[in-house]
Amino acid sequence: MRKLSVLRWGLALCCGLWAFSGHAQEVLERVKNAGVVRVCIWPEYYGVTLRHARTQELTGIDIDLSAQLASDLKVRLEYVDSSFPALIGDLTGDKCDVAMFAIGVTEQRAEKLRFTQPYLRSDIYGITTKSNQVIRQWADIDKPGVLVAVQAGTFMEPVMEQRLQHAQLVRIKLPATRERELVAGRVDVFMTDYPYSRRLLDNADWARLVPPPTPFSVMPYAYAVKPGDAKWLAVMDEFVARIKRDGRLERAASANGLGPIVVR
Missing domain, CATH: 3.40.190.10 (Periplasmic binding protein-like II)
Structure with a gap:
């Protein structure tokens, strides 16, 4: 048997x-x-x-x-x-x-x-509005009370989950978009990559790039x-x-x- x-x-x-x-x-x-x-x-x-x-x-x-x-x-x-x-x-x-x-x-x-x-x-970049007074430079992102958005499912999500020590991570799920959440004031900054940052800078007059001073997480x-x-x-x-x-x-x-x- x-x-x-x-x-x-x-x-x-x-x-x-x-x-x-x-x-x-x-x-x-x-x-x-x-x-x-x-x-x-x-x-x-x-x-x-x-x-x-x-x-x-x-x-x-x-x-x-x-x-x-x-x-x-x-x-x-x-x-x-x-x-x-x-x-x-x-x-x-x-x-x-x-x-x-x-x-x-x-x-x-x-x-x-x-x-x-x-x-x-691509590295990770921050996008905020030109009028935002909370985020002026990269060092402002990981601070208490700051709401940092990522699109759910992108590589920025696990990276920022691991790297953020003080700010709060906000996961944006479709059909919601990072842009709408940012413009509405529900988040302070969102994280994206080089190609998507170009979309905002080329097409949105309200957008401001927040680049890392040194390589942050190149993917x-x-x-x-x-x-x-x-x-x-x-x-x-x-x-x-x-x-x-x-x-x-x-x-x-x-x-x-x-x-x-x-x-x-």
């Missing part, structure tokens, strides 16, 4: 490994067979993957580079709307083949997903895929290496105002 149980366990393990091995080929084969690569984007990411509210046109570095990916693979490109809170579920739930919207490589995400080599990196950004598919990850990683070598990354970054944060 014991030998039979061991045999059944061995067969189950063998079959499981066989199924896992077959799964490892699934994404690339499906992309090639279907003739389409499905790319998850967050359509509110200025300079990265932004959908214009009126025209519905998509612009940004990863709109340009996802088109290059599809061209390299010789397949059509299909976008799937996602977000940072939905990212892991969308990839592991097979809603898209790859997430291309400057994904911060956090420890929490690395436990659930697999990442290419980084192609961008590498990469493309993400679901685990268990080494072949597909290798394809995506080689794509990133290739666009670094041939200049396409540099050109796309410069065209979208992100030249200063390129990983060369």
